[in-house]
Amino acid sequence: MRAWLLTLAAALVLAATGCPRHTRRTLVPPAPTDGDAAARQRFADARAAFARDGDNAAEFVAIGEQFPDDPIAPWAHLYAGIAHVAAGAYAEAVRELDQVDDGEAPPGLRTRADLFLGLARNYQGEHGKALPRLARGEAAIEGDAERAEWLAAMAVATAAGSEPLAALRYFDRWYPLATSAERGY
Numbered sequence: 001m002r003a004w005l006l007t008l009a010a011a012l013v014l015a016a017t018g019c020p021r022h023t024r025r026t027l028v029p030p031a032p033t034d035g036d037a038a039a040r041q042r043f044a045d046a047r048a049a050f051a052r053d054g055d056n057a058a059e060f061v062a063i064g065e066q067f068p069d070d071p072i073a074p075w076a077h078l079y080a081g082i083a084h085v086a087a088g089a090y091a092e093a094v095r096e097l098d099q100v101d102d103g104e105a106p107p108g109l110r111t112r113a114d115l116f117l118g119l120a121r122n123y124q125g126e127h128g129k130a131l132p133r134l135a136r137g138e139a140a141i142e143g144d145a146e147r148a149e150w151l152a153a154m155a156v157a158t159a160a161g162s163e164p165l166a167a168l169r170y171f172d173r174w175y176p177l178a179t180s181a182e183r184g185y
Helices: 002-017 037-053 057-066 073-087 090-102 107-123 127-140 144-159 164-177 180-184
Strands: none
Touching (some): 073 090, 073 107
């Protein structure tokens, strides 16, 4: 009887206080709500398609080119760069992500651009240019897949530097997240 009352009391306390919520916070601020309405709508549509397909770089590039002075332009360049990295078009990714850094983008947006700019430069074999971007971009990692890609990039870029043994800590952290084919690497 007493155990039953304790269970009931615990259930009531949980119901009254609510369950803890783990909200994922991202560094990237929400897209601006000012500027050209057509640019914002095209960006929202392109971002929805990107969430579904993981592509749509051409539309993001077009938005950035057609609305270069609009507040949405840095977001379009960021998403174009991310889509280009995913497609393996690293030179195009660098071109788009450099535009995020050149503009008046919010710091969180620039940090996210640094992450993908570091990845793109690493894939291009520009390890010296990749390392500082990767280091700055770590705070913008969202999810295990990005964490694994970042760790692999840090490992490779560090191994190519002046202290290759320092790469071991990144390889060790990357290994549990890697696929079986990547583990063979």
